[in-house]
Amino acid sequence: MTKLTDLTITEAVHKLNAKDISAVELTDAHIAACEKADKAALNIFITPTYDLARHQAKESDARRAVGQAGALDGIPLAIKDLFCTKGVRTTAASHILNNFVPTYESTVTQKLFGAGGVMLGKVNLDEFAMGSSGVTSAFGPTISPWSGTDPAQAARKLVPGGSSSGSAAAIAARIAMGATGTDTGGSIRQPASFSGIVGIRPTYGRCSRWGVIAYASSLDQAGSMARTVGDTALMLRTMAGFDPKDATSVDVPVPDYLAALGGSVKGMKIGIPHEYRIDGINPETNALWDKGAAILREAGAEIVPINLPHTKYALPVYYIIAPAEASSNLARYDGVRFGLRVEGENLNDMYAATRFAGFGKEVRRRIMIGTYVLSAGYYDAYYRKAQRVRRLIRHDFLQAFEKCDAILTPPSPGTAFAIGEKQDDPLQMYLEDVFTVTLNLAGLPGICVPVGLAQNGLPMGLQLIGRAFDETTLFKVASALEKGAGFTAKPPFTA
Amino acid sequence: MTIDQKTVAKIASLARLKIPVEEQNAVAGELNKILAWVEQLNEVDVEGIEPLANVNDAFLRARPDVVTEGGSAQDILANAPSQTADFFTVPKVVE
Numbered sequence: 001m002t003k004l005t006d007l008t009i010t011e012a013v014h015k016l017n018a019k020d021i022s023a024v025e026l027t028d029a030h031i032a033a034c035e036k037a038d039k040a041a042l043n044i045f046i047t048p049t050y051d052l053a054r055h056q057a058k059e060s061d062a063r064r065a066v067g068q069a070g071a072l073d074g075i076p077l078a079i080k081d082l083f084c085t086k087g088v089r090t091t092a093a094s095h096i097l098n099n100f101v102p103t104y105e106s107t108v109t110q111k112l113f114g115a116g117g118v119m120l121g122k123v124n125l126d127e128f129a130m131g132s133s134g135v136t137s138a139f140g141p142t143i144s145p146w147s148g149t150d151p152a153q154a155a156r157k158l159v160p161g162g163s164s165s166g167s168a169a170a171i172a173a174r175i176a177m178g179a180t181g182t183d184t185g186g187s188i189r190q191p192a193s194f195s196g197i198v199g200i201r202p203t204y205g206r207c208s209r210w211g212v213i214a215y216a217s218s219l220d221q222a223g224s225m226a227r228t229v230g231d232t233a234l235m236l237r238t239m240a241g242f243d244p245k246d247a248t249s250v251d252v253p254v255p256d257y258l259a260a261l262g263g264s265v266k267g268m269k270i271g272i273p274h275e276y277r278i279d280g281i282n283p284e285t286n287a288l289w290d291k292g293a294a295i296l297r298e299a300g301a302e303i304v305p306i307n308l309p310h311t312k313y314a315l316p317v318y319y320i321i322a323p324a325e326a327s328s329n330l331a332r333y334d335g336v337r338f339g340l341r342v343e344g345e346n347l348n349d350m351y352a353a354t355r356f357a358g359f360g361k362e363v364r365r366r367i368m369i370g371t372y373v374l375s376a377g378y379y380d381a382y383y384r385k386a387q388r389v390r391r392l393i394r395h396d397f398l399q400a401f402e403k404c405d406a407i408l409t410p411p412s413p414g415t416a417f418a419i420g421e422k423q424d425d426p427l428q429m430y431l432e433d434v435f436t437v438t439l440n441l442a443g444l445p446g447i448c449v450p451v452g453l454a455q456n457g458l459p460m461g462l463q464l465i466g467r468a469f470d471e472t473t474l475f476k477v478a479s480a481l482e483k484g485a486g487f488t489a490k491p492p493f494t495a
Numbered sequence: 496m497t498i499d500q501k502t503v504a505k506i507a508s509l510a511r512l513k514i515p516v517e518e519q520n521a522v523a524g525e526l527n528k529i530l531a532w533v534e535q536l537n538e539v540d541v542e543g544i545e546p547l548a549n550v551n552d553a554f555l556r557a558r559p560d561v562v563t564e565g566g567s568a569q570d571i572l573a574n575a576p577s578q579t580a581d582f583f584t585v586p587k588v589v590e
Contacts, residue, residue, distance in 0.1 A: 099574075100574055101573070101574065103567075103570035103571075103573050103574075104570070204550050204551060205550075205551045205554065218548060218549055218550070244558065247555070248549065248551060248554075248555075250551055250554045251554070251556070310539070312535075313535065313536055313539055316532060316533040316535055316536050317536065319529065319532075319533060320533055320536075327510060331511075334511070335576060336575075336576070336583050336585055337571075337574070337575060337583055338574035338575065338576075339574070339576070340576070341576035341577065343586070344513075344586070346586055346587075346588075347585055347586050347588050348511070349513070350585070350586055351511040352507075352508075352511045352512060352513035353513050355510075355511050355512050355513070356512050356513040356514060359512070364512055364514070365522075365525060365526075367510050367512065368503075368506055368507065368510060368512070368522065368526060369526060369529060369530075371506050371509050371510040372498070372502075372506050372526065372530075375506065375509060382530075382533070384546050385536055385537075385541065386533075386536065387546030387547050387548060388541035388544040388545070388546050388547070389536055389539050389541060389544075390546075390547045391544050391545060391546065391547035392539065392541070392544060394547060394550065426525060426528075426529065427528060427529065427532055442550065443550030443551060468550075
């Protein structure tokens with residue numbers, strides 16, 4: 001029999017409905033796995049909530065017994081510690097929120113729990129989701145369950161990718177069946193690629209941002225992460241939907257994503273953007289990209305070359321707009337209403353001492369950049385300029401989608417790197433986002449699907465980009481890619 | 496445009512970050528590197544292009560101007576570092 005922790009969400013729901021297993025058994029198996037991962041020091045959890053999970057599982061079994069089970073009833077999930085959870089500490093992996101216990105529930109977690117989801121705990125991330133490695137967490141880096149096959153490098157501890165580092169590591173290590181993530185510049189898709197799992201960032205406005213601790217509000221979007229395309233579709237259908245509490249939430253119906261799975265891609269046009277073939281990229285990345293295109297061609301899709309001429313400007317635009325919005329959003333951490341307070345000589349000194357002590361280096365760096373580009377005399381040269389180029393980037397996509405139904409690209413230049421690598425030079429770390437930030441700027445959905453292992457034994461995924469609010473097409477193409485790739489590799493560590 | 500230590504001190508003050516003087520030069524170096532890199536945006540002709548602030552501006556809506564929730568002072572104060580009665584408290588501002 002398959003281990004309970006190896007089941008997909010879809011399989012587990014089936015077994016729960018058939019009374020083959022109980023939610024309590026499923027949850028207990030995952031808690032035991034979490035404890036094993038904890039012993040292995042993967043540092044996935046910031047705040048485990050095993051007692052709550054056991055309680056939720058018991059309630060789930062009771063609901064199912066009377067025929068009232070929801071879509072995710074009894075499924076053990078990890079929640080990125082950026083989603084506010086009522087009565088459960090929520091830190092954003094920052095010292096400034098060390099002891100913050102929300103008195104409200106984020107809309108997305110509310111919907112997941114409303115559908116019967118079980119929360120194993122709050123998982124690690126880059127501080128305030130600012131990073132591509134998980135390393136900037138004030139609670140220490142998340143360790144990937146993957147380690148390469150190269151014996152010279154087997155001892156290195158690798159990053160699971162970021163910022164949704166704990167979410168990706170938990171799913172890959174088989175300690176959670178699914179997880180929430182957020183994606184401002186690639187924070188769902190890059191860790192999904194590094195960890196050999198699936199992650200979707202839906203269209204901006206698809207999931208409510210209410211109760212999700214803000215980083216860059218015009219780019220932030222919640223999404224789902226799991227081991228199969230079908231599982232992410234199942235989760236997203238529950239998480240998505242209009243929410244009057246989020247002014248940028250969009251009031252459009254959420255289609256039945258599951259109906260798209262396994263559908264034919266015959267005759268669909270898949271765009272390959274010329275501008276993503278950049279110099280200095282790992283040749284294996286390009287080879288995998290070609291393999292993905294071949295899989296989709298084999299499935300009946302037509303591969304068409306497209307152009308996204310402003311691609312190279314997306315990263316500098318992102319690193320103006322995101323820090324600008326962050327500097328404004330993070331102004332709320334002032335030591336007055338919540339979070340850390342460090343006393344000072346006067347009120348201003350208290351603010352400045354609190355914020356210097358509470359924020360880590362990368363967060364301070366982005367606040368400084370953001371404050372500078374918004375400051376008098378530089379606003380037009382940097383911030384307005386970036387916003388204008390942002391419109392050109394979106395226009396590129398609108399034009400491209402006249403020629404194709406979805407776009408296939410790599411999600412990141414290479415495979416997972418070691419903890420500590422790329423830390424000295426922020427620009428080198430920022431380059432991790434080169435293939436992912438474009439769609440955040442355009443507000444489009446993107447999904448990352450595991451496709452193969454590199455020579456070094458580490459997973460590599462491919463990214464599909466879709467039209468706004470057309471996650472359905474993405475799920476359809478992603479499931480064809482998933483089927484053709486047949487990725488079954490597991491990390492050396494599984495709980 | 497290069498950022499010197501004085502500029503760092505000024506931005507830090509605007510951002511309410513008490514960056515120690517001995518760290519300010521290092522911060523200036525980092526910021527200069529990042530800003531030099533974003534300078535490449537100057538190559539792009541944006542003549543006549545409107546800034547894009549919200550990708551979904553077509554969907555922006557009004558809502559009725561009514562109170563949706565309230566009366567939750569205790570919830571709001573629950574995480575306050577310092578409070579008195581129903582108020583947040585801060586160091587003395589007015590002498």
